[in-house]
Amino acid sequence: MGFPKPTILDLGDVNIAVYQKGEATAPPVVLIHGWPEMAYSWKSQLPALARAGYRAIAMDLRGFGHSDAPTGKEHYHITKMVGDIEHLLDKLAIREAVLVGHDWGGIIVWHAARMISERVRGVISICTPHTKYPPVDPLAIFEKRHGKDHYFVAYQQQGVAETLFDQDPLAVFKMLFRTVPKGTKSSHEMYHLLKNFKTYLAAGAPDLPGAVMSREDMQVFAGAYTHSGFHGGINLYRNTTENWQYGASL
Incomplete structure (x- = not known):
């Protein structure tokens, strides 16, 4: 089925x-x-x-x-x-x-x-x-801990992330949906996602070891994002400050 x-x-x-x-x-x-x-x-x-x-x-x-x-x-x-x-x-x-x-x-x-x-x-x-409800804007926390390249912070730039990911949707899933070598700090690779994805594209978006999804399923995701674009998901991140402000009332 x-x-x-x-x-x-x-x-x-x-x-x-x-x-x-x-x-x-x-x-x-x-x-x-x-x-x-x-x-x-x-x-x-x-x-x-x-x-x-x-x-x-x-x-x-x-x-x-x-x-x-x-x-x-x-x-x-x-x-x-x-x-x-x-x-x-x-x-x-x-x-x-x-x-x-x-x-x-x-x-x-x-x-x-x-x-x-x-x-x-x-x-x-x-x-x-x-x-717990954070005492300050989460974006300020991310930037203080991980710098301006942290993806939550970098995604705030209108049109940047979605334009980059829209160039090659399949490459997004090839890079993200995988394990990492033993001993690698995967969080660092994810935190600086935009910078690392640019490097990955520049290298020709090669196949990487440790894929956790079949190529067939990756193609399903890539086809859907080719249709919808990446802007919707990126806009979730762009509401981080507004959502934090709203959360004070809950």
Whole structure:
């Protein structure tokens, strides 16, 4: 059984692609992906959850995959991202669901647990733990610890990151979706992502050892990002300050 075809739902200001497995009357689990991903990231979890007796629902977040990708960063504020989950539940006539998030998806589902708590039965977050509210803007923390080349900081420059990644979407996944040699500090390579990706492109984007994804799956991701562009996901990062300010009220 292949990955399910999407249903396109009109959530008001955006159309969102939704993928489902399992019985409509089964307990719902909504899967929220991170960056640089899309609903296809959950291709193994959708059927597994359905076999376990759940209604598994994955969505391409706004800006990703087959969902609409508005250009302005204001379209990717945390209120918009959580609002899409709430509107999705409304459209599917679901009162409450367990939310599962990976990476940025984890950030989103933690916020959903506070913002729309009556719709959230439980939260599972992968790689993004719940942390205390930071006393200062997270961008200032990242820059102080890791410099201006830290990707959260570097992504704030309008048009820079997305233009670079749009040059060769396949290269993005070849570089990122892999293990690193034993003893290597992978965090450093990730923190200075833009600088390292420029070097990687200049070297001809060679195949690297330790791929954790098949070339076929990489092509699926690359094709989707060729369609949507990278600006949507990058705009999530551009709302870091605004989301931090908003978080003070939660």
